[in-house]
Amino acid sequence: MTGKGEITVRIRAWGxxxxxxxxxxxxxxxxxxxVLNVLEYVHGQLDPTVSYKSSCRRGVCGACxxxxxxxxxxxxxxxxxxxxxxxxxxxx
Amino acid sequence: xxxxxxxxxxxxxxxxxxxxxLEAAKSASVTVVSKGPMxxxxxxxxxGADIMADGATFHALGFPGNPEDxxxxxxxxxxxxxFYLNDENLVQAYVEGxxxxxxxxxxxxxxxxxxEERAVLTTGMSICAALRRGLEELEGAPITRVDGTMIVDLxxxxxxxxxxxxxxxxxxxxVCFQAKAVILATGGWHQAYAFNAGADELTGDGQGMAYRAGxxxxxxxxxxxxxxxxxAPPRYRGSLWFYILPGALLNSRGDAFMAWxxxxxxxxxLTSEWNKLLFSKACMxxxxxxxxxxxxxxxxxxxxxxxxxxxxxxxxxxxxxFQGDDFSELMAKLREGYAAEVGPAAEYFEGGIRINERCExxxxxxxxxxxCSGGLFGANRVAAATxxxxxxxxxxxxxxxxxxxxxxxxxxxxxQVEHLTQECTRFFDREDGVTVAELRGRLRRLAYEKVGxxxxxxCLSEACKAVNELEESLGQVTVATKRRAYNREWMESIELxxxxxxxxxxxxxxxxxxxxxxxxxxxxxxVVDNVHWRQHLVMQQDGEDxxxxxxxxxxxxxxxxxxxxxxxxxxxxAEALMTRKEES
Numbered sequence: 001m002t003g004k005g006e007i008t009v010r011i012r013a014w015g016x017x018x019x020x021x022x023x024x025x026x027x028x029x030x031x032x033x034x035v036l037n038v039l040e041y042v043h044g045q046l047d048p049t050v051s052y053k054s055s056c057r058r059g060v061c062g063a064c065x066x067x068x069x070x071x072x073x074x075x076x077x078x079x080x081x082x083x084x085x086x087x088x089x090x091x092x
Numbered sequence: 093x094x095x096x097x098x099x100x101x102x103x104x105x106x107x108x109x110x111x112x113x114l115e116a117a118k119s120a121s122v123t124v125v126s127k128g129p130m131x132x133x134x135x136x137x138x139x140g141a142d143i144m145a146d147g148a149t150f151h152a153l154g155f156p157g158n159p160e161d162x163x164x165x166x167x168x169x170x171x172x173x174x175f176y177l178n179d180e181n182l183v184q185a186y187v188e189g190x191x192x193x194x195x196x197x198x199x200x201x202x203x204x205x206x207x208e209e210r211a212v213l214t215t216g217m218s219i220c221a222a223l224r225r226g227l228e229e230l231e232g233a234p235i236t237r238v239d240g241t242m243i244v245d246l247x248x249x250x251x252x253x254x255x256x257x258x259x260x261x262x263x264x265x266x267v268c269f270q271a272k273a274v275i276l277a278t279g280g281w282h283q284a285y286a287f288n289a290g291a292d293e294l295t296g297d298g299q300g301m302a303y304r305a306g307x308x309x310x311x312x313x314x315x316x317x318x319x320x321x322x323x324a325p326p327r328y329r330g331s332l333w334f335y336i337l338p339g340a341l342l343n344s345r346g347d348a349f350m351a352w353x354x355x356x357x358x359x360x361x362l363t364s365e366w367n368k369l370l371f372s373k374a375c376m377x378x379x380x381x382x383x384x385x386x387x388x389x390x391x392x393x394x395x396x397x398x399x400x401x402x403x404x405x406x407x408x409x410x411x412x413x414f415q416g417d418d419f420s421e422l423m424a425k426l427r428e429g430y431a432a433e434v435g436p437a438a439e440y441f442e443g444g445i446r447i448n449e450r451c452e453x454x455x456x457x458x459x460x461x462x463x464c465s466g467g468l469f470g471a472n473r474v475a476a477a478t479x480x481x482x483x484x485x486x487x488x489x490x491x492x493x494x495x496x497x498x499x500x501x502x503x504x505x506x507x508q509v510e511h512l513t514q515e516c517t518r519f520f521d522r523e524d525g526v527t528v529a530e531l532r533g534r535l536r537r538l539a540y541e542k543v544g545x546x547x548x549x550x551c552l553s554e555a556c557k558a559v560n561e562l563e564e565s566l567g568q569v570t571v572a573t574k575r576r577a578y579n580r581e582w583m584e585s586i587e588l589x590x591x592x593x594x595x596x597x598x599x600x601x602x603x604x605x606x607x608x609x610x611x612x613x614x615x616x617x618x619v620v621d622n623v624h625w626r627q628h629l630v631m632q633q634d635g636e637d638x639x640x641x642x643x644x645x646x647x648x649x650x651x652x653x654x655x656x657x658x659x660x661x662x663x664x665x666a667e668a669l670m671t672r673k674e675e676s
Contacts (some may be wrong), residue, residue, distance in 0.1 A: 018575035031325025043580060044529040049573040051580040053261070054292045055128040057330060060137050060217060061291070061414015063129050077416050079327070083313075089578055 004030050007082040009038060012089075013050040022046070022085065035075040035086060036064055052088040093509075094260070094267045096236060098123040100489070101271035101494035102257060103243050103298065106134025107216075108462025108488075109160060109277035110223040111193075113235060115489025116275075117227075120496050121234040123269060128293045130239035131224050134279045135290055135463060136481065137605045138415065139216030140332065141200075144476040146212050149191035155207045158676055163187035163612035165211060166475075169383060169672065171649055172665050173366070174442075174470025175610040176626055177311065181449040182468040182646045186475075189483035197482065200225040211476065219478060241267055242583055243297060245512055246274065246305045246458065249502040253305065253457035257512045261583060264576025266513055273492035276302060276445060276453075276460040277485060284591040285438035285544075286536040288332055289318050298464035300590030301595070302445045308454040309631045310466040310643075311443030312594070313601035316473055316611050317545050319371035319440035322432055323387040328422070332482060333414045334392050334434050337405070341375065342391040342431060342468065343383035349390075350374055356666035365474045369611055370662075372436035376545035379435070391436030394426045402427055436545050442469045442611065443598070451488035454632075457495065461488040467628070470645075471610025519585050525570035528584045535562055535591060543599045548616045550604035559596040566592060597638070601629040604640060608658040620661040623653050 007029055010022045025042045027033070033041075039052040055075050057064035064075040067087035075086075098121040102113045105126035113124045126133055135224040147161030168185045169177055194212070198204075200222035205214040227235065240261045247255040247268075278298030282290025303309055320334040320341075343349050350371070352358030360366040375390045385391055394402065406412060412419040424431065444466035451459045461484035468480060542555035565590055571581045607621035608614045627642045656664065 014573050014578075015573050016572050018573055032327045033325070034327045037326040037329075044533070047531060048527060048571070048581040051578045053580075055133050056138055056291045056415075058138060061129050061132040063133070074416070 007080060009080070009083070010085045011039070011042060011050050012087045013047065015049050025050075027080070029080070033080045034067065035068060035073070035078045035080050035084070038074070038080045039066075039075060039086070039088065094265060095270065096123045096238065096267070097270045098234070098236060099271065100273050100275065100492045101125065101269050102275045102277060102489075103256060104134060104255055104277035104279060104462075104464075105130050105239070106279055107136035107219055107223060107478060108485040109134070109275070110220070110227065111485025112275045112277055112461055112489040112492070113483045114223065114230065115486045116493050117230055117233040117235045118493075120493045121236075123236040123238060123271065124244060125238045125241050125256070125269060127242045127297070128239070128291065130237050133293055135216075135282075135294060136478070137216045137220050138289075138291060138332070139219065139220065139478055140213075140336070141216045142208065142213050142476050142479050143194055143197065143219065144211040145190035145194045145479065146187060149194065150210065150212070153195065155204075155212060155629040157207075157209060160676060161210070162672045163190070165672075168649075169669060170475050171647075172654065172668050173474040175620060175661070175665070176622070176647065176649065176651050177470030177609060177628070177645055178647075179376050179467035179645065180649065181319060182447070185449040185487060186468055186480060188481050189486065190479045193479065193482040193486060195260055196226065197222045200229075216478070238267070240389075242586065243301065246301050246585055247504050247508055248305055249505045251456065251633075252502070253455055254501050255504055256301075257509060259516065259583070259586070262577060262578075264582075266516070266610055268504065268509060270456070271505050272496035274458050275451075275488045275492050276458065276464050277462050277481075278464045280441040280463045281591055281594040282438050282445075283587070284535055284539045284595050286540040287321060287323070287330075287435055287437040289321055289437045289439045291334055292457065295587040296590040296594035297447060297587065298460065299444055300593045302453060302455070302458065302460065303593055303631075303633050305455060305458070306633055307458060308446040309444065309597060310446040310628050311470075312466070312597040312631060313440055313605055313612050313629065314471055314610065315543070315598065316368050316369050316440040316442065317372040317436035318453040319375055319436050320392055320434045321437035323385075323389045323435050324433055328419070330418060330437065331414070333417065333419055334432065336414075338397070338514070339392045339394055340396050341371070342393055343378045343436075344385060344391075345383055347383075349378055349383075354666065355662050356670050357663055359670065360666045364496060367438065367615065369472055372545050373613055374589055375436055380546060385433040387433045388434070391431035392434040393429075393431040395429045395431070433507070434612075437632065438539075440473055442466065442471065442473055447484075448480065449487075450491045451484055452491065457490050457501075459488040461485045471612060486510070509598055515585065519569060519571045519582060520574045522568070522570040525568035526565055528569055528571070528581055531562055531565055531569065532584065532588055532591075535588070535595060537560070538562075539595050543595060543602060546613050546615055547602055548614060549603060549606075551589070552599055554579035555599040556596070556603060559592060559599055563592050597631050600640065601631065602636070604629055613658070618658045620656045620658055623655055626651070
C-alpha cells in the first residue's frame with residue numbers, strides 16, 4: 001500500500017521464551033514500505049525478538065533474503081502488503 | 093569456542109578489506125572476517141562510483157587525461173580541498189599509489205561507464221567484483237573467509253594486538269582469531285545518524301575497538317553529508333538516487349534558494365564532489381531558518397525539465413532503475429510536477445583511526461585502511477574514497493605481512509577472552525533495564541540535530557552531555573530473548589557502544605575546534621583560523637578518561653598564517669583550484 005493506514009503481517013520469531021512461532025503484528029503505514037522497513041519497525045518498536053539480516057538496503061548485497069508467503073525474496077525489494085507471512089530465516 | 097590462527101587478520105570485507113587480504117595473501121596466511129556478506133558488505137558496494145588517479149596515468153591507459161598531470165600536482169589540489177588539514181604523508185601515499193591500483197582493477201575487469209580528467213566512472217559493485225576476481229587469481233592462496241561474524245574487541249597481549257574476539261550471528265557462538273598482525277577495514281559510523289547513506293553494518297566498530305585498545309583517533313569532528321537524500325517514503329529512505337539527478341531545490345516558500353554569488357564556487361558545486369559540502373550547508377540553512385519541509389528537509393523538483401529532456405534522462409536509467417530500486421512510480425509523479433522531500437545525510441567520515449603512510453596505527457600489530465582511518469582528506473573529502481580504500485588496503489596488507497614475517501607474537505591472553513565472554517553475556521543477566529532500540533533512537537536523533545551539518549558551541553555542549561548520559565545507560569541495556577542464535581538485538585547492543593563512542597569523540601572534538609574548516613561549519617566561529625587551528629585533534633583513551641591533544645598537521649606546504657572568513661575561504665579555494673586547472 002502507498003497511502004496512510006495499517007497492515008497486519010505474520011512473522012516467525014523466537015519470542016522471549018526462545019520458542020519459534022508465528023506472531024501477528026500491526027504496522028502503521030505512511031507512504032510505501034518494503035518488507036525490510038516492516039521488519040525494522042517490528043524489531044525496533046513492537047518485538048525486539050523479531051530478528052533479520054540486512055546490509056545495503058538497496059537490493060545489491062543479498063543479505064536480507066527472506067521467505068515471504070513461501071517464496072525467497074529480498075526484503076528490501078519487496079513492497080509490504082497486508083496479510084504477508086514472513087520467515088526471516090530459512091531454518092528458524 | 094571456535095578459533096582461527098593466521099599470520100594476518102583482516103576485519104571487514106568491503107574494498108579496503110578485500111584489497112588488504114589480496115595483498116597479504118601473496119605471501120602469508122590470511123583470515124578475513126566480515127560482519128556482513130563476504131565481499132559484498134560495507135560502503136563499497138553502494139558507491140556511485142568514480143575511482144581516481146592522476147591524469148597522466150589515465151592518458152597512458154588510453155583514457156582522456158592530461159599527460160602533463162602528475163601525482164604531485166594532484167596532491168596540491170587535495171590539500172586545497174582539505175583546507176590544509178590533510179596529513180601530507182598520507183596524501184603522497186594516496187596519489188602515488190593510485191595509478192597502480194586503478195590499473196589492477198581494470199585488469200581484473202572493472203567496467204568503465206564514463207571518464208573524467210582524473211577519474212573513470214564505474215560502480216561499487218564492479219569494483220567489488222574486480223577485487224573478488226583478483227582474489228580468485230590467487231588460486232590456492234591461504235585465505236580463510238569467515239562471514240556473518242561481528243568482532244567485539246581486539247585482543248591485546250604484552251601491549252600489542254594479537255587478534256580479535258567476535259560473535260557468529262547465526263549461531264551466537266564466540267569466535268577467537270589469533271594473528272601476528274591485524275588490519276581494520278571496517279568503514280564509517282553512518283548508523284549513528286538518523287539520516288545516513290550507509291549500509292546497516294557501518295556502526296564504527298573499528299574506531300570503537302581501536303579506541304578501547306588505546307589507539308589514537310584523529311579528526312573525528314569531520315563528517316561529510318551528502319545532499320538530496322530522499323526522506324520519504326520509507327521504502328527509498330537513504331537512496332542516493334536524487335543526488336545524481338539534475339533537480340532543482342526549493343524551500344517551503346517555493347524559493348529556489350541555491351543562489352551562487354561566485355561563479356567559481358558555482359562551478360565547484362556543479363562539477364565536483366564539493367557539491368556535498370556546498371549543497372548540504374545551503375539546505376540545512378533553510379531548515380534551521382524555518383523554511384524546511386515537514387520532514388525536516390527541502391523540496392526536490394524536476395519540473396523545470398522539458399518532457400523530451402525528461403525522456404532522454406530515462407534512456408540513461410532504463411525503467412528508472414538505480415541499484416536494486418525501481419523509481420518508476422515516483423518519477424511519474426515528479427514528471428507531473430510533484431516535489432519530493434530530501435535532506436542531507438551522513439555519508440563519509442574524514443576522521444578515524446590515526447595512521448601513518450604505512451597504515452600503522454599507534455598500536456603495535458594494528459593497521460587501518462579505508463574509511464575507518466583518518467587524516468588523508470583533512471577537513472573535506474573531494475577526491476575518491478574508492479581510491480583510498482584500495483591504496484591503503486594494499487599498503488596495510490603489505491606492511492602487515494612484513495611485521496608477521498619478523499615478529500614473534502605473544503599468545504592470546506586467555507583472561508581477556510574470559511572477560512570479553514562475560515561482558516558480552518551480561519546483557520542476558522539483567523531482567524530490567526533500557527532497550528537498545530530506545531537508546532539507539534535517542535543517539536541517532538541527537539547526532540543529526542546537534543552534531544550535524546551546521547554546528548554551534550551550545551548544541552555541541554548539549555550533545556556531549558547527552559551522549560555522556562547515553563554512555564552511562566549502556567550498562568543498563570537488556571535484551572528480550574536469551575536465545576543467542578540470530579539475536580539481532582544482542583548484536584545491536586554491542587554495536588551501540590561503538591556508535592556512542594564515535595559520536596562522543598566527534599562531539600567533543602567539534603566543540604573543541606573553535607573555527608570553521610571544510611565540513612566542520614561552526615555558526616559561532618565562521619572563520620578558518622590558520623593562526624591557531626592548522627592542527628589535528630588527536631584523541632586517546634586513558635583509563636576511564638579521554639585525552640585530547642592538539643597536534644600540528646604533518647605538511648611540507650606552507651600557507652599564510654591568517655584568519656579568513658569561511659565563505660571567503662571557499663571562494664579562495666575555488667579560485668585556486670580553477671587557476672591551477674587553467675594553467676595545466
